[in-house]
Structures are given as structure tokens and as C-alpha cells.
Amino acid sequence: MPIGRRGIVAGCVLVPGVLLLAAVPVRAEDADLGRAAQFIRDSGNRLAALARGNPAPEEKQRRLLAFLEDVVDVDGVARFCLGRFWRAATPGQQADYLRLFRLVLVNSVSPRIKDYPEGGMQVTIDPPARNGAVIEVPTVVARTTDSEAPLRVIWVVGTDTGRLRIVDIVAEGMSLRLTQRSDYSAFLGRNDGNVDTLLHALRQQTGGG
Secondary structure, three states, rough: OOOOOHHHHHHOOOOOOEEEEOOOOOOHHHHHHHHHHHHHHHHHHHHOOOOOOOOOOOHHHHHHHHHHHHEEOOHHHHHHHHOOOHHHHHHHHHHHHHHHHHHHOOOOHHHHHOOOOOOOOOEEEEEOEEOOOOOEEEEEEEEOOOOOOOEEEEEEEOOOOOOOOOEEEOOOEEEHHHHHHHHHHHHHHHHHOOOHHHHHHHHHHHHHO
């Protein structure tokens, strides 16, 4: 089973082509909260537009990686997911891991961009709230094509880099980055903490050389 598949794929199911409804207005003094809600709305619409025009696979992956780099704190999430093993890794291992983590993320999201027709999902954005150093933007994700129960998803937006970036997704109470870290930690625990073993598994999973 690919390392980390459970965590990353769970998140990717939540971000196919979507129609985001208007965010709930917030008070003027809470401008950052309003910006965070608008950021999530805009990010969803940008993702939905990526596959328009049926680009070649290489172009699609290039666009997707650029999008993810723009809206997700990829390095921060990757370091968090590796946990204590990040500090134990050599600079070369860290660089290789960050490269492979991007491939895992892109390869997981890419096939799902066209899982649903445009307008096949609706996302209602509820009032955001601060939680320490992050802003949580609660949403309700409903498919318009069947009767599946809506999903409650919280988009966790960090601001400590000077700009808004997604740092976690909490789906039905489950933090995806915590799940991912648990997957990696369990794998490394079974392999004597050998980071090279994890890198080898990620290369096999992604075809990352």
C-alpha cells in the first residue's frame, strides 16, 4: 500500500471541481476572517478551472503544482508530516523528501480534478473563526448529483508566512496532516527510523526517480 495514501487521498476527494457559494459576511473589524473565507472560495474556483481546455498531462501537472504551491504551505505541511524524523534527516534527505512530497500531492490531486462535472458539488462557507495562530473556515460540501450526506470540512488557514496558505484540512473531525504524520511515523517505526527507506517507498509510489 502506498505510504500516506490514506491521508492525502482523503483530502483530495474533497477538492474536485466545485461551485462555491458566497461566503457568509463577517464584521468589518474581522477583515482577516473575511479574507480567509474569500481565499478558500477563490482557491476552490481556481482548482475547478485547472482542467478546462483539456490540457496535456504534463501541462496539467505543471498548472496543478503551481496552484498548490500558491495556496498550500507545502513545505510546512511536509515538515509537519515527517515529524521528529525531519530533524534526524540529512539536508540531502530533507530536500529529496520535499521533492517527493510534492509529487505525492500532485499525483493524488490530479486524477480527481475531473471526478465531477462542473457544478457537481456545492460548498457552503460558514463564518470563519480564529484558533490560535490559524483561521478555521468551516464548510459543508454537498454533491449535487446524488443523495450522499454532505461532508463537514474545516479548512485551516495559516497566516504566519505573511500570506494566507492552507496548512490543514479537517474532514468530519479528522485532521489530514495528523493522519499523514501518523502514517509516516508508523512506517518509519517499522523500519528502524530509516528515512532512506521512506524515500525509496515514496519514489516507488510516485515514479520520482
